[in-house]
Amino acid sequence: MRAVRFHDHGGPEQLMVEDVDRPTPGDGEVLVKVRAAAVNPVDTYFREGSYRPGGLPWVPGSDAAGVVTAVADDVTDYDPGDRVFATALGNDHQGTCAEYVAVPTDRLARLPDRVGFAAGAAGALVGVTAWQALIAQCGLEPGERVLVHGGSGGVGHVAVQVAHAAGARVTTTASPEYHGDLRDLGADDVLDYRRDDLADAIREAGQPDVVLDHRLDDYLGLDCEVAAFRGRIAAIGNTDAAATFPDVPAHRGKALTVHHVSMFNTPDVARVLQRLAALMDRGALAPQVARTYDLDEVSEAQEAVVEDSFLGKLVVEP
Numbered sequence: 001m002r003a004v005r006f007h008d009h010g011g012p013e014q015l016m017v018e019d020v021d022r023p024t025p026g027d028g029e030v031l032v033k034v035r036a037a038a039v040n041p042v043d044t045y046f047r048e049g050s051y052r053p054g055g056l057p058w059v060p061g062s063d064a065a066g067v068v069t070a071v072a073d074d075v076t077d078y079d080p081g082d083r084v085f086a087t088a089l090g091n092d093h094q095g096t097c098a099e100y101v102a103v104p105t106d107r108l109a110r111l112p113d114r115v116g117f118a119a120g121a122a123g124a125l126v127g128v129t130a131w132q133a134l135i136a137q138c139g140l141e142p143g144e145r146v147l148v149h150g151g152s153g154g155v156g157h158v159a160v161q162v163a164h165a166a167g168a169r170v171t172t173t174a175s176p177e178y179h180g181d182l183r184d185l186g187a188d189d190v191l192d193y194r195r196d197d198l199a200d201a202i203r204e205a206g207q208p209d210v211v212l213d214h215r216l217d218d219y220l221g222l223d224c225e226v227a228a229f230r231g232r233i234a235a236i237g238n239t240d241a242a243a244t245f246p247d248v249p250a251h252r253g254k255a256l257t258v259h260h261v262s263m264f265n266t267p268d269v270a271r272v273l274q275r276l277a278a279l280m281d282r283g284a285l286a287p288q289v290a291r292t293y294d295l296d297e298v299s300e301a302q303e304a305v306v307e308d309s310f311l312g313k314l315v316v317e318p
Protein backbone atom coordinates (compact mmCIF):
# COMPACT_ATOMS: atom_id res chain seq x y z
CA MET A 1 0.00 0.00 0.00
CA ARG A 2 1.04 3.67 -0.27
CA ALA A 3 1.84 5.42 3.01
CA VAL A 4 3.42 8.69 4.02
CA ARG A 5 6.37 8.12 6.37
CA PHE A 6 9.22 9.99 8.02
CA HIS A 7 12.48 8.17 8.83
CA ASP A 8 14.02 11.04 10.81
CA HIS A 9 12.65 13.98 12.77
CA GLY A 10 12.72 17.36 11.06
CA GLY A 11 10.83 19.59 8.65
CA PRO A 12 8.06 18.73 6.18
CA GLU A 13 10.71 17.53 3.70
CA GLN A 14 11.07 14.42 5.89
CA LEU A 15 7.66 13.20 4.72
CA MET A 16 7.81 10.70 1.85
CA VAL A 17 5.23 8.56 0.10
CA GLU A 18 6.45 4.95 0.13
CA ASP A 19 5.21 1.48 -0.78
CA VAL A 20 4.97 -0.51 2.45
CA ASP A 21 3.26 -3.71 3.62
CA ARG A 22 -0.42 -3.42 4.39
CA PRO A 23 -0.81 -3.75 8.20
CA THR A 24 -2.35 -6.88 9.70
CA PRO A 25 -4.88 -6.17 12.46
CA GLY A 26 -3.61 -7.40 15.85
CA ASP A 27 -5.79 -8.55 18.75
CA GLY A 28 -8.68 -6.16 19.29
CA GLU A 29 -8.01 -4.34 16.01
CA VAL A 30 -9.71 -3.84 12.66
CA LEU A 31 -8.13 -2.95 9.33
CA VAL A 32 -9.59 0.24 7.84
CA LYS A 33 -9.34 1.32 4.20
CA VAL A 34 -8.67 5.02 4.77
CA ARG A 35 -10.94 7.31 2.78
CA ALA A 36 -9.97 10.47 4.70
CA ALA A 37 -7.32 11.44 7.27
CA ALA A 38 -7.38 14.82 8.99
CA VAL A 39 -4.26 16.93 9.55
CA ASN A 40 -3.67 18.32 13.05
CA PRO A 41 -0.96 20.56 14.54
CA VAL A 42 0.12 17.59 16.69
CA ASP A 43 1.20 15.73 13.52
CA THR A 44 3.93 18.34 13.12
CA TYR A 45 5.06 17.91 16.76
CA PHE A 46 5.56 14.16 16.18
CA ARG A 47 7.35 14.83 12.89
CA GLU A 48 9.64 17.47 14.42
CA GLY A 49 10.38 15.24 17.43
CA SER A 50 9.07 17.55 20.16
CA TYR A 51 6.60 14.70 20.82
CA ARG A 52 8.10 11.24 20.39
CA PRO A 53 6.13 8.73 18.30
CA GLY A 54 6.21 4.97 18.87
CA GLY A 55 9.23 4.50 16.60
CA LEU A 56 10.80 5.29 13.23
CA PRO A 57 9.98 5.12 10.39
CA TRP A 58 6.57 6.51 11.31
CA VAL A 59 3.28 7.20 9.52
CA PRO A 60 1.76 10.55 10.65
CA GLY A 61 -1.92 11.22 11.26
CA SER A 62 -4.25 10.86 14.25
CA ASP A 63 -7.63 10.75 12.53
CA ALA A 64 -9.16 8.47 9.93
CA ALA A 65 -12.52 7.73 8.41
CA GLY A 66 -13.07 4.80 6.09
CA VAL A 67 -14.39 1.30 5.66
CA VAL A 68 -13.49 -1.81 7.68
CA THR A 69 -11.91 -4.44 5.40
CA ALA A 70 -10.80 -7.06 7.96
CA VAL A 71 -11.21 -7.76 11.68
CA ALA A 72 -9.06 -9.70 14.15
CA ASP A 73 -10.46 -13.05 15.37
CA ASP A 74 -11.40 -11.60 18.76
CA VAL A 75 -13.34 -8.62 17.33
CA THR A 76 -17.09 -9.25 17.36
CA ASP A 77 -18.59 -5.74 17.21
CA TYR A 78 -17.32 -4.73 13.74
CA ASP A 79 -17.58 -6.41 10.33
CA PRO A 80 -16.00 -5.79 6.93
CA GLY A 81 -18.00 -3.10 5.15
CA ASP A 82 -18.72 -1.01 8.28
CA ARG A 83 -18.21 2.74 7.85
CA VAL A 84 -16.11 3.99 10.79
CA PHE A 85 -14.08 6.93 12.09
CA ALA A 86 -11.16 6.85 14.51
CA THR A 87 -8.64 8.96 16.36
CA ALA A 88 -5.72 8.80 18.85
CA LEU A 89 -3.47 7.15 16.25
CA GLY A 90 -0.04 8.33 15.08
CA ASN A 91 1.13 8.35 18.71
CA ASP A 92 1.83 4.82 19.99
CA HIS A 93 0.21 3.30 16.86
CA GLN A 94 1.23 4.02 13.28
CA GLY A 95 -0.85 6.85 11.85
CA THR A 96 -3.51 7.37 9.26
CA CYS A 97 -1.85 9.05 6.24
CA ALA A 98 -1.85 5.76 4.36
CA GLU A 99 -4.19 3.65 2.25
CA TYR A 100 -4.88 1.31 5.20
CA VAL A 101 -4.49 1.57 8.97
CA ALA A 102 -4.93 -0.97 11.78
CA VAL A 103 -7.12 0.55 14.51
CA PRO A 104 -7.83 -0.75 18.04
CA THR A 105 -11.61 -0.87 18.47
CA ASP A 106 -11.39 1.29 21.60
CA ARG A 107 -10.38 4.23 19.34
CA LEU A 108 -13.14 3.68 16.78
CA ALA A 109 -16.87 4.27 16.26
CA ARG A 110 -19.41 3.83 13.47
CA LEU A 111 -19.78 6.78 11.13
CA PRO A 112 -23.42 7.64 10.43
CA ASP A 113 -24.48 7.09 6.78
CA ARG A 114 -25.33 10.76 6.36
CA VAL A 115 -21.80 11.88 7.30
CA GLY A 116 -19.12 11.95 4.60
CA PHE A 117 -15.70 10.44 5.24
CA ALA A 118 -13.90 13.81 5.07
CA ALA A 119 -16.24 15.31 7.68
CA GLY A 120 -15.89 12.21 9.86
CA ALA A 121 -12.09 12.43 9.87
CA ALA A 122 -12.26 16.20 10.35
CA GLY A 123 -14.35 15.85 13.50
CA ALA A 124 -12.41 13.07 15.26
CA LEU A 125 -9.42 14.44 17.24
CA VAL A 126 -10.83 17.94 17.57
CA GLY A 127 -14.26 16.57 18.50
CA VAL A 128 -12.86 14.34 21.24
CA THR A 129 -10.80 17.28 22.50
CA ALA A 130 -13.76 19.67 22.55
CA TRP A 131 -16.00 17.08 24.22
CA GLN A 132 -13.39 16.29 26.89
CA ALA A 133 -12.79 19.98 27.52
CA LEU A 134 -16.35 21.27 27.65
CA ILE A 135 -18.49 18.35 28.74
CA ALA A 136 -16.34 15.73 30.50
CA GLN A 137 -13.89 18.01 32.34
CA CYS A 138 -15.69 21.34 32.74
CA GLY A 139 -19.22 19.93 33.07
CA LEU A 140 -20.81 22.55 30.80
CA GLU A 141 -24.54 22.81 31.49
CA PRO A 142 -27.47 24.16 29.47
CA GLY A 143 -27.88 27.89 29.91
CA GLU A 144 -24.26 28.47 30.89
CA ARG A 145 -22.06 30.87 28.94
CA VAL A 146 -18.94 29.49 27.26
CA LEU A 147 -16.01 31.33 25.71
CA VAL A 148 -14.16 29.55 22.89
CA HIS A 149 -10.93 31.25 21.82
CA GLY A 150 -10.07 30.93 18.12
CA GLY A 151 -13.47 29.59 17.05
CA SER A 152 -12.62 29.18 13.36
CA GLY A 153 -9.87 26.58 13.90
CA GLY A 154 -10.15 22.82 14.08
CA VAL A 155 -10.86 22.60 17.80
CA GLY A 156 -12.68 25.94 17.93
CA HIS A 157 -15.32 25.36 15.26
CA VAL A 158 -16.25 21.98 16.70
CA ALA A 159 -16.26 23.34 20.27
CA VAL A 160 -18.70 26.08 19.21
CA GLN A 161 -21.06 23.42 17.84
CA VAL A 162 -20.72 21.03 20.81
CA ALA A 163 -21.38 23.90 23.24
CA HIS A 164 -24.40 25.10 21.25
CA ALA A 165 -25.77 21.54 21.09
CA ALA A 166 -25.35 21.31 24.88
CA GLY A 167 -27.65 24.30 25.28
CA ALA A 168 -24.93 26.78 26.25
CA ARG A 169 -24.68 30.39 25.07
CA VAL A 170 -21.52 30.71 23.04
CA THR A 171 -19.06 33.59 22.78
CA THR A 172 -16.17 32.97 20.42
CA THR A 173 -13.27 34.95 18.96
CA ALA A 174 -12.12 34.82 15.35
CA SER A 175 -10.84 36.84 12.42
CA PRO A 176 -13.70 38.92 10.91
CA GLU A 177 -13.93 36.82 7.72
CA TYR A 178 -15.28 33.86 9.73
CA HIS A 179 -17.84 35.66 11.89
CA GLY A 180 -20.83 34.82 9.68
CA ASP A 181 -19.85 31.13 9.44
CA LEU A 182 -19.47 30.89 13.20
CA ARG A 183 -22.90 32.40 13.81
CA ASP A 184 -24.28 29.79 11.40
CA LEU A 185 -22.53 27.07 13.44
CA GLY A 186 -24.23 28.22 16.64
CA ALA A 187 -22.17 31.06 18.14
CA ASP A 188 -24.26 33.77 19.81
CA ASP A 189 -21.50 36.41 20.03
CA VAL A 190 -18.46 36.52 17.77
CA LEU A 191 -15.61 38.94 18.52
CA ASP A 192 -12.45 39.83 16.64
CA TYR A 193 -9.60 38.56 18.84
CA ARG A 194 -7.49 41.53 17.69
CA ARG A 195 -9.70 44.19 19.28
CA ASP A 196 -8.13 46.25 22.07
CA ASP A 197 -11.16 46.02 24.35
CA LEU A 198 -11.51 42.23 24.06
CA ALA A 199 -11.98 41.62 27.80
CA ASP A 200 -14.72 44.26 28.04
CA ALA A 201 -16.47 42.89 24.95
CA ILE A 202 -16.41 39.34 26.35
CA ARG A 203 -17.86 40.53 29.68
CA GLU A 204 -20.52 42.52 27.85
CA ALA A 205 -21.61 39.37 26.00
CA GLY A 206 -21.83 37.57 29.35
CA GLN A 207 -19.21 36.39 31.86
CA PRO A 208 -18.19 32.88 30.79
CA ASP A 209 -18.78 29.95 33.13
CA VAL A 210 -16.49 27.82 30.97
CA VAL A 211 -13.53 28.89 28.83
CA LEU A 212 -11.84 26.72 26.21
CA ASP A 213 -8.31 28.07 25.82
CA HIS A 214 -5.75 26.63 23.38
CA ARG A 215 -3.46 29.70 23.65
CA LEU A 216 -2.78 29.87 27.38
CA ASP A 217 0.32 32.00 27.05
CA ASP A 218 -1.81 34.69 25.43
CA TYR A 219 -5.08 34.37 27.28
CA LEU A 220 -4.90 32.70 30.69
CA GLY A 221 -4.72 36.08 32.43
CA LEU A 222 -7.70 37.34 30.41
CA ASP A 223 -9.60 34.10 31.12
CA CYS A 224 -9.23 34.67 34.85
CA GLU A 225 -10.23 38.30 34.45
CA VAL A 226 -13.46 37.66 32.53
CA ALA A 227 -14.64 34.33 33.98
CA ALA A 228 -17.73 34.11 36.16
CA PHE A 229 -17.53 33.02 39.81
CA ARG A 230 -16.57 29.31 39.94
CA GLY A 231 -15.60 29.48 36.27
CA ARG A 232 -13.86 26.48 34.74
CA ILE A 233 -11.01 26.89 32.26
CA ALA A 234 -10.15 24.04 29.89
CA ALA A 235 -6.45 24.31 29.11
CA ILE A 236 -5.75 22.33 25.98
CA GLY A 237 -2.32 23.55 25.02
CA ASN A 238 0.44 25.84 26.19
CA THR A 239 4.10 26.34 25.66
CA ASP A 240 4.86 27.86 29.05
CA ALA A 241 4.08 25.52 31.95
CA ALA A 242 4.16 28.48 34.38
CA ALA A 243 1.26 30.04 32.50
CA THR A 244 -1.07 27.35 33.76
CA PHE A 245 -0.59 28.40 37.39
CA PRO A 246 -0.93 32.18 37.26
CA ASP A 247 -0.62 34.31 40.32
CA VAL A 248 -3.77 36.16 39.44
CA PRO A 249 -5.91 37.41 42.33
CA ALA A 250 -9.07 36.70 40.31
CA HIS A 251 -8.06 33.05 40.11
CA ARG A 252 -8.39 32.70 43.89
CA GLY A 253 -11.12 35.26 44.50
CA LYS A 254 -13.51 33.67 42.01
CA ALA A 255 -12.62 30.06 42.93
CA LEU A 256 -11.67 29.30 39.35
CA THR A 257 -10.44 25.88 38.29
CA VAL A 258 -8.11 24.99 35.44
CA HIS A 259 -8.63 21.58 33.82
CA HIS A 260 -5.73 20.19 31.83
CA VAL A 261 -7.15 18.42 28.82
CA SER A 262 -5.28 16.15 26.46
CA MET A 263 -6.93 14.16 23.73
CA PHE A 264 -4.35 11.42 24.31
CA ASN A 265 -5.37 10.89 27.95
CA THR A 266 -9.09 10.57 27.21
CA PRO A 267 -10.17 7.49 29.17
CA ASP A 268 -12.62 6.08 26.60
CA VAL A 269 -12.08 7.49 23.12
CA ALA A 270 -14.60 5.14 21.47
CA ARG A 271 -17.40 6.30 23.81
CA VAL A 272 -16.71 9.97 23.04
CA LEU A 273 -16.61 9.21 19.30
CA GLN A 274 -20.04 7.53 19.65
CA ARG A 275 -21.43 10.71 21.22
CA LEU A 276 -19.95 12.82 18.43
CA ALA A 277 -21.45 10.42 15.87
CA ALA A 278 -24.87 10.90 17.50
CA LEU A 279 -24.49 14.69 17.24
CA MET A 280 -23.43 14.41 13.59
CA ASP A 281 -26.31 12.05 12.83
CA ARG A 282 -28.88 14.58 14.03
CA GLY A 283 -27.15 17.46 12.26
CA ALA A 284 -26.01 19.18 15.47
CA LEU A 285 -22.32 18.78 14.58
CA ALA A 286 -21.00 19.37 11.07
CA PRO A 287 -17.18 19.39 10.96
CA GLN A 288 -16.06 21.74 8.18
CA VAL A 289 -13.50 20.67 5.57
CA ALA A 290 -11.51 23.69 4.43
CA ARG A 291 -9.28 21.91 1.90
CA THR A 292 -8.42 18.40 0.77
CA TYR A 293 -5.00 17.02 -0.20
CA ASP A 294 -3.61 13.90 -1.88
CA LEU A 295 -1.18 11.59 -0.07
CA ASP A 296 1.77 13.15 -1.91
CA GLU A 297 0.71 16.59 -0.63
CA VAL A 298 0.87 15.78 3.10
CA SER A 299 4.01 17.89 3.63
CA GLU A 300 2.13 20.86 2.14
CA ALA A 301 -0.86 20.13 4.39
CA GLN A 302 1.35 19.93 7.50
CA GLU A 303 2.90 23.30 6.63
CA ALA A 304 -0.54 24.81 6.07
CA VAL A 305 -1.98 23.52 9.35
CA VAL A 306 0.47 25.61 11.37
CA GLU A 307 0.86 28.59 9.00
CA ASP A 308 -2.42 29.22 7.17
CA SER A 309 -5.78 30.58 8.28
CA PHE A 310 -8.87 28.50 7.41
CA LEU A 311 -12.27 27.53 8.75
CA GLY A 312 -12.38 23.97 10.06
CA LYS A 313 -9.97 21.26 9.04
CA LEU A 314 -7.48 20.19 6.39
CA VAL A 315 -8.09 16.64 5.18
CA VAL A 316 -5.98 14.12 3.23
CA GLU A 317 -7.81 11.75 0.89
CA PRO A 318 -5.48 8.80 0.08
Ligand SMILES: NC(=O)c1ccc[n+]([C@@H]2O[C@H](COP(=O)([O-])OP(=O)(O)OC[C@H]3O[C@@H](n4cnc5c(N)ncnc54)[C@H](OP(=O)(O)O)[C@@H]3O)[C@@H](O)[C@H]2O)c1
Binding pocket: 040, 041, 042, 125, 126, 129, 149, 150, 151, 152, 153, 154, 155, 156, 173, 174, 175, 193, 214, 215, 218, 235, 236, 237, 261, 262, 263, 264, 305, 306, 308, 309, 310, 312
Ligand atom coordinates in the same frame (compact mmCIF):
# COMPACT_ATOMS: atom_id res chain seq x y z
N1 LIG B 1 -4.38 19.05 24.28
C1 LIG B 1 -4.93 18.46 23.24
O1 LIG B 1 -5.33 17.31 23.29
C2 LIG B 1 -5.07 19.24 21.96
C3 LIG B 1 -5.93 18.76 21.00
C4 LIG B 1 -6.11 19.50 19.85
C5 LIG B 1 -5.38 20.67 19.66
N2 LIG B 1 -4.51 21.07 20.61
C6 LIG B 1 -3.73 22.32 20.42
O2 LIG B 1 -4.66 23.39 20.33
C7 LIG B 1 -4.19 24.35 19.41
C8 LIG B 1 -5.25 24.62 18.34
O3 LIG B 1 -5.45 23.44 17.57
P1 LIG B 1 -6.36 23.49 16.28
O4 LIG B 1 -6.34 22.15 15.67
O5 LIG B 1 -7.66 24.11 16.59
O6 LIG B 1 -5.50 24.49 15.37
P2 LIG B 1 -5.96 25.38 14.11
O7 LIG B 1 -6.99 24.63 13.33
O8 LIG B 1 -4.72 25.82 13.45
O9 LIG B 1 -6.69 26.63 14.76
C9 LIG B 1 -6.01 27.64 15.44
C10 LIG B 1 -6.97 28.80 15.63
O10 LIG B 1 -6.35 29.77 16.47
C11 LIG B 1 -6.71 31.03 15.95
N3 LIG B 1 -5.81 32.08 16.41
C12 LIG B 1 -4.60 32.46 15.89
N4 LIG B 1 -4.11 33.48 16.62
C13 LIG B 1 -5.01 33.76 17.58
C14 LIG B 1 -5.08 34.70 18.63
N5 LIG B 1 -4.09 35.55 18.88
N6 LIG B 1 -6.16 34.69 19.44
C15 LIG B 1 -7.18 33.82 19.24
N7 LIG B 1 -7.18 32.89 18.27
C16 LIG B 1 -6.11 32.86 17.45
C17 LIG B 1 -6.67 30.83 14.45
O11 LIG B 1 -7.37 31.89 13.82
P3 LIG B 1 -6.83 32.60 12.47
O12 LIG B 1 -7.23 31.72 11.33
O13 LIG B 1 -7.55 33.90 12.47
O14 LIG B 1 -5.34 32.73 12.60
C18 LIG B 1 -7.35 29.48 14.34
O15 LIG B 1 -8.75 29.65 14.33
C19 LIG B 1 -2.87 23.82 18.85
O16 LIG B 1 -1.82 24.36 19.62
C20 LIG B 1 -2.98 22.33 19.10
O17 LIG B 1 -1.72 21.71 19.20
C21 LIG B 1 -4.33 20.39 21.77
